[in-house]
Amino acid sequence: MKELHNVNVAMRTLARELLESGTVAGVYGWKKGSRPTLTSPLYIQDAAKADRLAYDQYAVSNLSALLLDHRNNDKKRAIFVKGCDSRGVVRLLQDQQITPEQVLVIGLPCPGMVDEAGSLLTKCAECRFPNPVMADQVLGGVEVSKQPSAPTGVTAEAARKVGVGSRAGERMAQVAQLEGKTAAEKEAYWAEQHDKCIRCYACRNVCPACNCRDCIFDTEKKGWVSKAATSSANAFFAITRAMHVAGRCVDCGECERVCPMDIPIMTVNRKLQQDIEALFGPYDAGVDETVVPPLGRYQTDDPEEFL
Amino acid sequence: MSALSPKSGSPADCAVTEGHVGLPVLDPPPTAAPDTGKTKNGEWQPYIVGFACNWCTYAGADLAGLSRMQYPPNMRLVRVPCSGRVNPQFVLRAFQKGADAVLVAGCHPGDCHYGTGNYFTRRRFLLMQRLLTFMGVDPRRFQARWISGSEAPKFRDVVTELTEQVRPLGPNRLWREVEP
Structure with missing residues (x-):
């Protein structure tokens, strides 16, 4: 170039x-x-x-x-x-x-x-x-x-x-499309995606937000997650990974790029971003170092829709 | 052998169970989900795991028991120091191990024994419930409530309500490690 x-x-x-x-x-x-x-x-x-x-x-x-x-x-x-x-x-x-x-x-x-x-x-x-x-x-x-x-x-x-x-402006298009589905369709869609996972952890290794010194998926402690790539353990991995980077994902898209099985990982990250913005106000992770990520702070008048 | 080991000949001699330095204590392989799918009078009963904060909800549950309040026996309480101690993996693990619903309960906002724990819980699980819904879980299967130490009637009502909400949904099969 x-x-x-x-x-x-x-x-x-x-x-x-x-x-x-x-x-x-x-x-x-x-x-x-x-x-x-x-x-x-x-x-x-x-x-x-x-x-x-x-x-x-x-x-x-x-x-x-x-x-x-x-x-x-x-x-x-x-x-x-x-x-x-x-x-x-x-x-x-x-x-x-x-x-x-x-x-x-x-x-x-x-x-x-x-x-x-x-x-x-x-x-x-x-x-x-x-x-x-x-x-x-x-x-x-x-x-x-x-x-x-x-x-x-x-x-x-x-x-x-x-x-x-x-x-x-169309970043959330994939999320919106999935949200429009019924619970059974969503379950089937994600079960299919999770079943593809071979648990190579490439998404974790490339992620700047996955920076724990001791990752739960490497821990020697028994009982958290099986090493076998079963649907149950894969879903556990996918959701845990998503929750661990929730509010901290910098939207670089590397997890999805390195995934050898083409799992739409960014869709999950984007879904969390969208919810965080809706619930706790606008936030772009990894832009301003002085603003604490949304799950690390709170407001006394946060929404309580599920209570 | 028998002089050295009073337990010789018992089955415990053959299996590595505990006390061996350097050897992990192994769980027996799962054969069936614990306590799940139990029926009463031929009717399926939901299995609900509740994470109760030590300072409020657990005291509330205790008071409900002391007051001889009647509520469905479907909830198994796990006492945690604070509802902020509950991390997303606890919830997923409960579903994997056969829970049909999970409740996280703690002190009312402002009443946390540690000052702010439940505010973080609120943000975390508000987000997680939406994520689980996005993955196809019925939102009724994962809920959170604030129950104080004096709110025994509320504890009874929450358990009753949750059990009745989950009953029509049937057993949760998503993410379950072993079939009931």
């Missing part, structure tokens, strides 16, 4: 400088994969490898959860972020998994991510935060914005053309 050529050069230069000067101990970015349509995560600690960094419209991976690998290490790491990734970093900062001293956030302009066939990803069409919500530095002229906004920076025109954020 020619708009991003200078951004790529700047990324490599910056990463090399940061590593050579010892400002950071490592840099999270992307590299070109084995296919032209594949841009995969890359972590470098060596300035000589900075030239492997690459960023284009296939760099869909959210790298923020990778910062957890170094949460016990005081050294600083640099991370390149798109708008959605930056919310993941805010998630980790707000959950106190990393400190601001441990991370150097470098914001990038997002051209809108595309799949192998070249069509815009649904999550990008529904994107409300294409610009980083926080960054220590930016490349490509992107603006840091904590408000839902239109894409900025060198790829703003390209992003507008492919329709980034054009369907932001």
Whole structure:
């Protein structure tokens, strides 16, 4: 992508400088994969490898959860972020998994991510935060914005053309469609989805909100959930995961992307987002670090419709 | 052998049960859901799990018992320190283990022994009930109530009401680990 050529050069230069000067101990970015349509995560600690960094419209991976690998290490790491990734970093900062001293956030302009066939990803069409919500530095002229906004920076025109954020108002369409079904249909639909799950935990591993040091699904304690992928245990996993990220999900859509069984995980997350907004007021997770997530606070006059 | 072990020859000698350092104590494999699907006079009886906060609802339930109040015997109470102690997994686990309905009950808002626990409960389960409804669970199967320590009649009424609400719904089969 020619708009991003200078951004790529700047990324490599910056990463090399940061590593050579010892400002950071490592840099999270992307590299070109084995296919032209594949841009995969890359972590470098060596300035000589900075030239492997690459960023284009296939760099869909959210790298923020990778910062957890170094949460016990005081050294600083640099991370390149798109708008959605930056919310993941805010998630980790707000959950106190990393400190601001441990991370150097470098914001990038997002051209809108595309799949192998070249069509815009649904999550990008529904994107409300294409610009980083926080960054220590930016490349490509992107603006840091904590408000839902239109894409900025060198790829703003390209992003507008492919329709980034054009369907932001339809984010809840899938939820609304399911809500219109009868209880029996919903039960059958979700039973089918849960039966597909192979419990690989890829959704958990990629999620910046799933940052518990000891996950309930890894615990040695007996009795919580069976390791077998039965419908009952899969439903337990799916609902527990959803409740654990409720009000904290940053809407990056990575869980659904990495799911090998194509389970509509984001539909559940969106359903929770929609209910939280309806019950407890508007809230966008991972945008403002100072606003406590809705399930971590309360108001004495909260609704009590189920009592 | 017999001189060393007074219990020698008993079946306990053959199975690893407890007390062995480093070995987990294993539950017997489930053969049937506990206590579920019990019938009385040939009629199916709902099995309801209630999580009762120690300071209000459990005291209320105790008072109901002391006052000899009559209510359906379908609810099994689990005492928890606070309704805020109940996490979503408790509820799911109850359904898996054969509950037909789950009740979470605690102090009235403002009366929490720990100050604020039930406010968090309220948000959490308001959301969870909606999520379970979205997954096809009947909302009557999962409810929450505020019952104070002096509200024995309310406890009786809640148990009665919940039992009568669940009875027409029949046994809950969703997410159950073992068939009754």
